[in-house]
Amino acid sequence: MTTAVPTSGPTPASVPASAARVVDAVKLYGTGDTRVRALDGVSVDFPAGRFTAIMGPSGSGKSTLMHCAAGLDTLTSGSAFIGDTDIGALGDRRLTLLRRRRIGFVFQSFNLLPTLTVAENITLPLDLAGERPDQEWLDALVDTVGLRDRLHHRPGELSGGQQQRVAVARAFAGSPDVVFADEPTGNLDSRSGQEVLRLLGRTVRQTARTVVMVTHDPVAAAHADEVVFLADGRLVDRMPDPTAERVLDRFKSFAPPPLAQAVTA
Numbered sequence: 001m002t003t004a005v006p007t008s009g010p011t012p013a014s015v016p017a018s019a020a021r022v023v024d025a026v027k028l029y030g031t032g033d034t035r036v037r038a039l040d041g042v043s044v045d046f047p048a049g050r051f052t053a054i055m056g057p058s059g060s061g062k063s064t065l066m067h068c069a070a071g072l073d074t075l076t077s078g079s080a081f082i083g084d085t086d087i088g089a090l091g092d093r094r095l096t097l098l099r100r101r102r103i104g105f106v107f108q109s110f111n112l113l114p115t116l117t118v119a120e121n122i123t124l125p126l127d128l129a130g131e132r133p134d135q136e137w138l139d140a141l142v143d144t145v146g147l148r149d150r151l152h153h154r155p156g157e158l159s160g161g162q163q164q165r166v167a168v169a170r171a172f173a174g175s176p177d178v179v180f181a182d183e184p185t186g187n188l189d190s191r192s193g194q195e196v197l198r199l200l201g202r203t204v205r206q207t208a209r210t211v212v213m214v215t216h217d218p219v220a221a222a223h224a225d226e227v228v229f230l231a232d233g234r235l236v237d238r239m240p241d242p243t244a245e246r247v248l249d250r251f252k253s254f255a256p257p258p259l260a261q262a263v264t265a
């Protein structure tokens with residue numbers, strides 16, 4: 001894989017100390033006996049220019065936190081900000097525009113359009129937003145993800161790892177304030193997963209972009225600059241400069257025994 005990394009490119013629209021944050025976030029699902037408190041008063045900031053991992057046992061609220069922070073879902077109470085923008089105060093149209101222009105997404109299942117080429121998939125969010133791509137930035141991104149010789153292929157002709165690298169390039173193509181990644185290595189073998197994680201880490205460190213990644217994998221979390229831990233819908237710890245071993249140790253103290261064993265296995 002090519003290791004070139006874009007060093008220039010457009011500056012994100014705004015670069016405050018926090019690329020994203022939630023304040024006193026509460027999210028309830030259901031009503032009555034079936035009511036679930038998925039987020040129970042979480043306040044957390046995701047610093048600009050950093051790679052943050054969200055970890056916690058299954059059901060601890062990781063995906064809910066990410067979805068609410070990214071404006072894909074709404075909080076029951078509390079606030080979510082992208083930069084200085086309170087996304088709860090935006091109407092549907094402005095929220096859609098904000099998601100298109102200031103947020104990138106990487107999902108476990110790649111979510112590429114099979115009929116489009118790699119090049120078309122990478123620029124799709126920009127095309128939808130009616131924006132012209134910054135060609136220099138795109139060129140550098142394509143080199144970073146190592147897919148220059150695949151630009152005219154379709155996703156079905158690529159391996160899972162290559163498809164996820166396309167999804168990473170797509171997420172960064174519009175130079176968003178923050179890229180949210182939900183279990184980005186969940187469908188990959190460990191070697192391809194490591195490549196994607198290194199790619200995320202390199203892009204953050206060498207271009208001052210911001211990534212927030214949900215994972216249940218201590219090895220994946222160790223690629224981040226910091227790990228925030230959730231348990232039962234609450235923020236229970238933060239760990240700067242994580243290693244897989246320290247993350248696993250900390251994780252075991254939050255997870256019920258069967259889960260801790262599953263992660264160790």
Ligand SMILES: Nc1ncnc2c1ncn2[C@@H]1O[C@H](COP(=O)(O)OP(=O)(O)OP(=O)(O)O)[C@@H](O)[C@H]1O
Pocket residue numbers: 029030036037038056057058059060061062063064065216
């Ligand atoms: N749409 C929903 N309706 C009802 N309950 C939900 C919904 N989405 C999530 N929940 C519940 O909210 C809690 C938190 O779920 P969430 O998916 O955020 O956890 P998670 O930490 O991401 O879990 P996992 O690691 O298993 O993906 C869980 O108890 C879950 O069952």
